[in-house]
Amino acid sequence: MSGRRLLFIPGPVGVEEDVLLESAKPPINHRGREFHALLDETLGLLKRVLRTRNEVVLLTSSGTGAVEALAANFGPRRRVLVVNAGEFGGRLAEALRVHGAQVVEVASELGTLPSLEGVLEKIEAVKPEVVAFVYNDTSPGIRVSYARELCRAAKEVGALVLVDAVSAAGGDELDVDSWGVDGLATASQKCLAAPPGLSFVVLSEEALGRLVERPTTVYFDLRRYLDYLKRRETPFTPAVTLVYALRRALQRILEVGVDSWIRLHVERAAVLYSAFESLGLVPFVRREEHRSRTVLSFTLPGQRDLGEIRRSLSENYGIEAAGGLGALGDRIIRFGVMGPVKYSELVALVTAVGLELRRRGVEADVEAALSKLEKLKGLYEALRIR
C-alpha cells in the first residue's frame, strides 16, 4: 500500500495492487458467456472462502444491502428475536421492522453482550420464527462468542437463523453450514480485502423453502437472484469490474489458505490488544472472549474525547482510525485491522499511537508495545504476507 494512506478504519480496507488493477478491465456484457464464466468461478471461490456448500447470491450494494435483503425476504409478518449488542444490532432490528417484522430485542449495555442464558430464556418465551444477530458488532467492537450455541438454540425451536457477518466473515471463526446459519450477509470491503461495492447473501436449503411469499423489495428480491443464478447471471446490472477484483482478492486468500487467513486475524488482534494496553489504552470490551478480532476499540482512562488523537493520526501520520458510532462517539477509538495489513504497517500504527499518547502525557511504553508486536513476525513470515 505504498504511497497511500493507511486505512485502519472498519472498512473499506487497503486493497492490494493486483486486485485493484483487475477492476480497471473493460466492462463486459453481463448477459454473455464471459460473464457467466466469471460469475461461476467467483462464486465458487467465495464458497470456498466462506466454507459453505449453500447457495450464494451476489448483490451490487454495500453490506447494508445484503442485510436489508435478509430483512425483506425473511422478515415480513414474522416474529423475530434480535440480539442487539451495538449500533449494527440496532440497524438490523430497524431493517426488520421497516420490512414488517414483529421484532423483540434482547439488548445489553454498550461494551457487553446479553448473557447467553438471558437470550435462551427469551427464545423460550417468545418462540420466534426467526432469530437474528450481528456476529461482530463493529461499533463497540464486540463479537458474539456464543454464536454457535445461539444458532443451535434457535434451530431447536424451529427458527430461521439470520446473521450479519459483514465485519467477521473471513476474519473470525465461522462455520455457516454446521452452525446452521440460514441467511448470512457479508460484503467485499472488509476481511475479504476487495474494493467496496459488492455484498453477498448465503442461503441454506431451509431458507430457500422459507422465503416469504411477498418480499417487501424489488431490487433485493432473492427469488429473482436465485432464478437468474441458474443461468449464471444477476437480475440487474452487476458491478462487473468489481467482480474481477473480487475474484483476484479471493484467489489471494486461498493462496494463503482460509484457516491461515482467519488465524492471521485472530492472532493479530490478540497481539494488538496487548500492545495497545502497553501504550495505556484500555479495551472497551472488558471480557476478552467478547473482543472483536477485526475491529479493536479502546478507551483512554481520564479522557472522554479521543477525537483529537484520531485527527492527529490522520493529519500527522497519514493513518486513518475511527471513532465510535451513535452514543459512543469519540469516547472510544477504533482500529479496523482486516485483510493483508503488512507487518510494517502495524509497526507504524503502534508507533504513531504511542507517540501521540506520549505527547498528551500518557506513559506509553512504545518499546514494550513493539516488542509484543514481534510475536507476529513468525506468522507473517510463514504466511508470506509482506
Ligand SMILES: Cc1ncc(COP(=O)(O)O)c(C=O)c1O
Ligand atoms: C456489522 C456490520 N454490518 C453492516 C455494515 C454495513 O455495511 P456497509 O457500510 O457496507 O453498508 C457494517 C459496516 O461497517 C458492519 O460493520
